[in-house]
Amino acid sequence: MSPKTLYDKIWDAHVAHEADDGTTLLYIDRHLVHEVTSPQAFEGLRMTGRKVRAPEKTIAVPDHNVPTTLDRANAETMTEDSRIQVEALDTNAKEFGLHYYPVSDVRQGIVHIVGPEQGWTLPGMTVVCGDSHTATHGAFGALAHGIGTSEVEHVLATQTLIQKKSKNFKVEITGKLTPGVTAKDITMHVIGETGTAGGTGYVIEYCGEAIRDLSMEGRMTVCNMAIEGGARAGLIAPDEKTFEYCMGRPHAPKGAQWEAALAWWKTLYSDDDAHWDLVLTIDAANIAPSVTWGTSPEDVLPITAAVPAAKDFKGGKVDAAKRSLEYMGLTEGMALTDIKIDTVFIGSCTNGRIEDLRAAAAILKGKKIKDGMRAMIVPGSGLVRAQAEKEGLADIFKDAGFEWRLAGCSMCLAMNPDQLAPGERCAATSNRNFEGRQGRGGRTHLMSPAMAAAAAITGKLTDVREMM
Amino acid sequence: MNKFDKLSGIAAPLPLINIDTDMIIPKQFLKTIKRSGLGVNLFDEMRYDDDRNEIPDFVLNKPQYRDAQIIVAGDNFGCGSSREHAPWAIADFGITCVIAPSYADIFYSNCFKNGILPIALPQEQVDVLMKDAEKGANARIEIDLEAQTITSSDGEVFTFEVDAFKKHCLMNGLDDIGLTMEKAASIDSFEASASQARPWV
Numbered sequence: 001m002s003p004k005t006l007y008d009k010i011w012d013a014h015v016a017h018e019a020d021d022g023t024t025l026l027y028i029d030r031h032l033v034h035e036v037t038s039p040q041a042f043e044g045l046r047m048t049g050r051k052v053r054a055p056e057k058t059i060a061v062p063d064h065n066v067p068t069t070l071d072r073a074n075a076e077t078m079t080e081d082s083r084i085q086v087e088a089l090d091t092n093a094k095e096f097g098l099h100y101y102p103v104s105d106v107r108q109g110i111v112h113i114v115g116p117e118q119g120w121t122l123p124g125m126t127v128v129c130g131d132s133h134t135a136t137h138g139a140f141g142a143l144a145h146g147i148g149t150s151e152v153e154h155v156l157a158t159q160t161l162i163q164k165k166s167k168n169f170k171v172e173i174t175g176k177l178t179p180g181v182t183a184k185d186i187t188m189h190v191i192g193e194t195g196t197a198g199g200t201g202y203v204i205e206y207c208g209e210a211i212r213d214l215s216m217e218g219r220m221t222v223c224n225m226a227i228e229g230g231a232r233a234g235l236i237a238p239d240e241k242t243f244e245y246c247m248g249r250p251h252a253p254k255g256a257q258w259e260a261a262l263a264w265w266k267t268l269y270s271d272d273d274a275h276w277d278l279v280l281t282i283d284a285a286n287i288a289p290s291v292t293w294g295t296s297p298e299d300v301l302p303i304t305a306a307v308p309a310a311k312d313f314k315g316g317k318v319d320a321a322k323r324s325l326e327y328m329g330l331t332e333g334m335a336l337t338d339i340k341i342d343t344v345f346i347g348s349c350t351n352g353r354i355e356d357l358r359a360a361a362a363i364l365k366g367k368k369i370k371d372g373m374r375a376m377i378v379p380g381s382g383l384v385r386a387q388a389e390k391e392g393l394a395d396i397f398k399d400a401g402f403e404w405r406l407a408g409c410s411m412c413l414a415m416n417p418d419q420l421a422p423g424e425r426c427a428a429t430s431n432r433n434f435e436g437r438q439g440r441g442g443r444t445h446l447m448s449p450a451m452a453a454a455a456a457i458t459g460k461l462t463d464v465r466e467m468m
Numbered sequence: 469m470n471k472f473d474k475l476s477g478i479a480a481p482l483p484l485i486n487i488d489t490d491m492i493i494p495k496q497f498l499k500t501i502k503r504s505g506l507g508v509n510l511f512d513e514m515r516y517d518d519d520r521n522e523i524p525d526f527v528l529n530k531p532q533y534r535d536a537q538i539i540v541a542g543d544n545f546g547c548g549s550s551r552e553h554a555p556w557a558i559a560d561f562g563i564t565c566v567i568a569p570s571y572a573d574i575f576y577s578n579c580f581k582n583g584i585l586p587i588a589l590p591q592e593q594v595d596v597l598m599k600d601a602e603k604g605a606n607a608r609i610e611i612d613l614e615a616q617t618i619t620s621s622d623g624e625v626f627t628f629e630v631d632a633f634k635k636h637c638l639m640n641g642l643d644d645i646g647l648t649m650e651k652a653a654s655i656d657s658f659e660a661s662a663s664q665a666r667p668w669v
């Protein structure tokens with residue numbers, strides 16, 4: 001047999017039909033559904049009298065719109081539009097018989113955190129969701145990507161997706177990370193290298209010692225942002241850490257089925273002489289705690305750097321950089337550590353897991369946030385929240401002056417009431433710094449949870465290594 | 469999806485170029501959870517005044533065009549965003565065919581996904597049909613997709629081009645889902661063997 005990459009292996013195991021031109025019906029093992037991109041898909045099923053083909057493989061959870069304040073059980077905290085979308089998901093989940101985690105369920109949370117937590121996401125699976133950050137699930141060695149509303153309907157009706165195969169891109173992070181550098185810094189650094197279109201047409205497999213050394217939480221952070229580099233999906237080969245994470249989860253296999261699953265999962269790696277269409281190698285020692293300065297995730301720099309000048313760039317990027325600097329209200333040449341912030345958001349599907357909260361708490365313990373700072377921690381799921389309370393992290397956050405919220409997407413995309421006002425500047429652990437992403441006129445600097453915690457204390461972008 | 473075969477209908481003239489998706493359905497109607505029911509907001513800003521009263525001069529508000537099933541329009545119809553709300557609104561109003569010299573790409577393919585036939589004709593021929601449409605309810609235009617012909621109310625016949633595969637789908641009422649469902653046997657057999665190989669999924 002010819003050598004294969006991990007992507008090749010998962011793809012080959014899911015081809016339900018292949019046409020002469022390579023157009024493939026790819027079978028989908030898990031379909032995650034949230035309230036924003038699904039209503040018209042369900043309506044389409046109703047209009048055509050179709051059913052959900054595999055409701056037992058379809059998981060629904062509201063996350064994008066839901067308020068994260070403690071009074072959210074009171075429906076009035078939601079805007080009319082949001083309430084209608086959440087109610088529609090309620091109705092659709094019940095009517096079509098899907099697995100459902102309503103707002104009132106402690107397991108509710110961001111769809112990409114709930115999936116792995118409940119053991120829905122497992123190695124070797126195909127996972128889709130009407131949301132671009134579905135790439136997160138690639139951390140398990142699952143082929144996972146976002147789809148549009150017509151495709152959501154297609155998967156609901158047929159449990160397949162019409163696809164053409166992408167190319168293979170290997171991103172290897174060799175050696176060990178230095179202290180204060182995290183999974184978020186790896187993934188941001190990679191986008192800084194490839195640019196936001198560098199991954200277009202590819203599925204990325206992240207490998208190398210620094211990736212192996214990451215926890216499952218960290219690997220999810222890395223894969224989460226594969227889409228920000230333009231890739232169709234990001235993948236990490238499953239190993240002992242993966243298996244250990246999956247074992248005992250509510251929807252993971254048990255007993256003999258676990259053994260059978262494990263035997264197959266252990267074959268899921270890229271063969272030594274597999275063909276790569278593109279390779280990028282980065283030495284982990286060269287990755288520093290990173291932040292974004294502009295309005296594209298590729299606008300990444302080490303925290304020790306200065307704000308660049310537009311003329312440092314080439315081609316269309318010159319004007320883009322000019323526009324970014326103006327929008328962000330920054331002057332070229334100023335030290336990144338001189339940028340003052342007024343808001344801190346720790347959460348999202350990139351960094352809303354327990355390990356992220358632990359990293360933030362380690363910095364915040366016994367400290368207070370800067371006077372006048374608005375700071376919030378939004379756990380990625382109700383279970384993450386419960387765990388953080390059990391470990392005493394919630395008290396550290398509250399004592400430091402952070403708001404301790406309920407689970408949801410929150411200020412990652414500001415569809416709920418958590419928004420930046422025009423001109424406000426936020427240290428955020430989410431994944432997109434687009435204009436207006438966190439509220440109209442809001443300014444976003446992306447970074448790791450530890451870096452965001454450090455910024456909350458000093459009131460400006462800060463090198464977390466000075467606080468360790 | 470509804471099958472499109474033959475159509476004999478009233479055509480509403482909209483002699484404007486660059487009719488964009490915001491004109492077809494303005495942004496404020498995109499927060500809906502539905503794809504049906506958008507027909508009342510089709511061409512909303514041209515159709516209603518600030519107090520939500522119908523503007524009597526707008527073509528679709530005129531008694532003779534209320535049941536129009538065809539729109540005849542100018543160049544570059546459907547430009548703007550990729551949102552499917554535009555064809556959803558058109559189809560919900562009851563329009564199943566648009567005739568224009570050219571279309572925006574994404575809108576053109578979105579039409580086929582929603583049972584609408586977009587026909588591109590040379591400007592002179594569109595001009596003839598525009599005049600025909602202006603005659604109102606007495607002038608029915610006939611479209612035969614199988615034969616790829618349009619017949620004006622005066623009996624003048626034009627032929628049009630359409631991709632063979634798209635034509636097949638439209639004539640048989642097949643959307644992407646319908647097409648995939650034709651391969652249900654492959655999916656069934658994949659599912660059967662996968663559940664043997666990976667019963668835990």
Ligand code: SF4
Pocket residue numbers: 063064110111112131133348349350408409412413430431
């Ligand atoms: S947390 Fe942000 S990126 Fe993640 S699913 Fe929610 S909105 Fe999307």
